[in-house]
Amino acid sequence: MTTDLQLKQEGLIKDARKLVESYPRVPITVDCVIFGFDENELKVLLIRSDLELFKDKWSLLGDFADDNEILDDSAYRVLRERTGMDDVYLEQVKTFSKPNRHPGGRVLTVAYCSLLNIEHHQLKKMDNELHWHSVKTIKDMAFDHHEILNECYAWLQKRIQEHPLGFNLLPEKFSLRELQNLYEAILDRKMDRRNFRKKFFAMDFLIDTGLYEDDVPHRPGKLYQFDFKKYGDTKKKWSGIDF
Amino acid sequence: MTTDLQLKQEGLIKDARKLVESYPRVPITVDCVIFGFDENELKVLLIRSDLELFKDKWSLLGDFADDNEILDDSAYRVLRERTGMDDVYLEQVKTFSKPNRHPGGRVLTVAYCSLLNIEHHQLKKMDNELHWHSVKTIKDMAFDHHEILNECYAWLQKRIQEHPLGFNLLPEKFSLRELQNLYEAILDRKMDRRNFRKKFFAMDFLIDTGLYEDDVPHRPGKLYQFDFKKYGDTKKKWSGIDF
DNA sequence: ATTTCAAAGTGTTATTTGTACACAATGCTG
DNA sequence: CAGCATTGTGTACAAATAACACTTTGAAAT
Structure with a gap:
C-alpha cells in the first residue's frame, strides 16, 4: 500500500538526491x-x-574508501589487510584537503592514528615493502605524509598524557622500566624514575602479575x-602524566 | 624545450591521475x-x-566544498557568507562519514568549530532563517547535526581549558564576572570566584583598561x-583552568 | 541624607600534588 | 664471592589547588 505521504516522502528524497548530485x-x-x-x-x-x-619514497598505509563504507571501517580494513591484526587501537585525527596534495588530482584524506604492539603483530603480511621507521629520523615521505605524521605524533604526545593509550604499544606484561622508556620516547624527555613509579602506582591500574623479567643481566x-x-568500569580519572 | 625526463614525469602524472579516477x-x-x-x-x-x-529542523551552517578549495577556506567562506564576519576563530574538529547521514545519498562532512562575539557580529545577514539557540536545550536538528554539535561542544569544553579561546566569545572589554560566567556556562559547573580571579591574574594576560562597567545596578x-x-609572543604556558 | 542591596574586591590556611634527591636490596656475571 | 647494573623504596621541600569570610563600593529605594 502506498500512501500519499509515502509518495511525498519519496519525492522529497529524490529532490535531495538531485541536489547532492549537482555538486562536485x-x-x-x-x-x-x-x-x-x-x-x-x-x-x-x-x-x-x-x-x-x-618510487623512492615512503608512504603511510592507506587506501581509497569503499563505496558506502564509514571511514572508521576503511581504516580498520587497511590495518587488517596490512598487518593481519584486528583489534588495534585506532582513532580519527584530522582531515587533509590541500587540492594538490596528490599528483593524480584532488584527493581528500582522513588521517587515523593507530597503536600496536610490534612483537604481537606477527607480520604475516610483512612483505619487504613494509618497514618500521624511527619517527624521529624518517625523511622522504610521499605526498603530504610527513605533515600527517607530524600532526599525528603531536596528537599522540598530547593524548598519551590524558589517556592510557601507551599500553597498546607494549606487550601484555611489561616492567615499569619498559613503561617509562615508552613515555620517555614518546614525550621526548627524561623523567624521574621514583616519581614515575609513584604516579603509576597511585593510579592503581597496574596488576602485579607475580612474574619477573627473565632475560636481563641484572636484577x-x-x-x-x-x-x-x-x-573502563570505573572511568576513574587518569590523572595525567606531567613530570 | 621538452626533455625526456619531463615527458616521463608527465606520463607518471597521467598514470596517477588515471589511478585516482578509477575510484569512487x-x-x-x-x-x-x-x-x-x-x-x-x-x-x-x-x-x-x-x-x-x-523543513521543521535546524541545521548547522554548512555548504558543499568548492572544487579545489582547501576545506579550511570552505569553512571561512561559509562563515563570511552567513555572518558577514571575516576574522573569526575557526578550527577543524572531526569528519563524519556515515553513509546514510544525508538523505540525498552519501555525503561526507568535515565539522569545524567556530567562536564569535554575538554582539560584535552585526547580523547584517541575519535573515529570519538564522537563530541563536541554547546549546543545552536545542532539539530537532537535521541530519546527524546533533551528534556533530555534541562532539564540538565536548571539544570546546576540553579546548577552553588548554587555550585562551574564550575571549573570542566576549566583547573586547569584559569584566571578570563575565569571564567567569562564560567558563561556568561552557564547563557547566560553578567555580569559586576568588580562585578564578587569582588564576587569571596569575597568568598575567589581562590588561586593566581603567574602565568600569556602567550599566549595572550595583558596584x-x-x-x-x-x-x-x-x-602569542611569549607562548607562555596557559596554565589551564581546573578549579 | 541615609539605608539597603548586590556584587566587587581581597588573603589566609589546609590539602594535595609535584619535584628533587640517595641509599639499600637483588640477581646476574665473571 | 666480589663487582656491577638496575630494581625498589621514602622523605623533605616547593608549588598549585581548594576551601572559606569580610570589607568596599556604587546604585537604588526610602
Whole structure:
C-alpha cells in the first residue's frame, strides 16, 4: 500500500538526491599512522609508495574508501589487510584537503592514528615493502605524509598524557622500566624514575602479575598488566602524566 | 624545450591521475558549529534546514566544498557568507562519514568549530532563517547535526581549558564576572570566584583598561582586555583552568 | 541624607600534588 | 664471592589547588 505521504516522502528524497548530485565529488582515502615501540624508540609503519612517481619514497598505509563504507571501517580494513591484526587501537585525527596534495588530482584524506604492539603483530603480511621507521629520523615521505605524521605524533604526545593509550604499544606484561622508556620516547624527555613509579602506582591500574623479567643481566623487575577492565568500569580519572 | 625526463614525469602524472579516477567519489561538505555567548548561556547559530525534507529542523551552517578549495577556506567562506564576519576563530574538529547521514545519498562532512562575539557580529545577514539557540536545550536538528554539535561542544569544553579561546566569545572589554560566567556556562559547573580571579591574574594576560562597567545596578567591575599579543609572543604556558 | 542591596574586591590556611634527591636490596656475571 | 647494573623504596621541600569570610563600593529605594 502506498500512501500519499509515502509518495511525498519519496519525492522529497529524490529532490535531495538531485541536489547532492549537482555538486562536485572528491575521491577519499584514509591514511593510518601506525605507531609501534621497539628498541626504546617510537616507530611508524610505512610502505614503499605504490605510485611510480614516488618510487623512492615512503608512504603511510592507506587506501581509497569503499563505496558506502564509514571511514572508521576503511581504516580498520587497511590495518587488517596490512598487518593481519584486528583489534588495534585506532582513532580519527584530522582531515587533509590541500587540492594538490596528490599528483593524480584532488584527493581528500582522513588521517587515523593507530597503536600496536610490534612483537604481537606477527607480520604475516610483512612483505619487504613494509618497514618500521624511527619517527624521529624518517625523511622522504610521499605526498603530504610527513605533515600527517607530524600532526599525528603531536596528537599522540598530547593524548598519551590524558589517556592510557601507551599500553597498546607494549606487550601484555611489561616492567615499569619498559613503561617509562615508552613515555620517555614518546614525550621526548627524561623523567624521574621514583616519581614515575609513584604516579603509576597511585593510579592503581597496574596488576602485579607475580612474574619477573627473565632475560636481563641484572636484577629483574616485576611484570605488570594494565587493568583495562577496571579503567573502563570505573572511568576513574587518569590523572595525567606531567613530570 | 621538452626533455625526456619531463615527458616521463608527465606520463607518471597521467598514470596517477588515471589511478585516482578509477575510484569512487563522494560529495564533501563543511559544517560550522558557530558558538556564541549571550545572556550567560552558550549559544549555537543554526539555520532552518533548506532541505524540504527537514523543513521543521535546524541545521548547522554548512555548504558543499568548492572544487579545489582547501576545506579550511570552505569553512571561512561559509562563515563570511552567513555572518558577514571575516576574522573569526575557526578550527577543524572531526569528519563524519556515515553513509546514510544525508538523505540525498552519501555525503561526507568535515565539522569545524567556530567562536564569535554575538554582539560584535552585526547580523547584517541575519535573515529570519538564522537563530541563536541554547546549546543545552536545542532539539530537532537535521541530519546527524546533533551528534556533530555534541562532539564540538565536548571539544570546546576540553579546548577552553588548554587555550585562551574564550575571549573570542566576549566583547573586547569584559569584566571578570563575565569571564567567569562564560567558563561556568561552557564547563557547566560553578567555580569559586576568588580562585578564578587569582588564576587569571596569575597568568598575567589581562590588561586593566581603567574602565568600569556602567550599566549595572550595583558596584561596577573593572573592564579588562585579553593580551593576545603577549600570549602569542611569549607562548607562555596557559596554565589551564581546573578549579 | 541615609539605608539597603548586590556584587566587587581581597588573603589566609589546609590539602594535595609535584619535584628533587640517595641509599639499600637483588640477581646476574665473571 | 666480589663487582656491577638496575630494581625498589621514602622523605623533605616547593608549588598549585581548594576551601572559606569580610570589607568596599556604587546604585537604588526610602
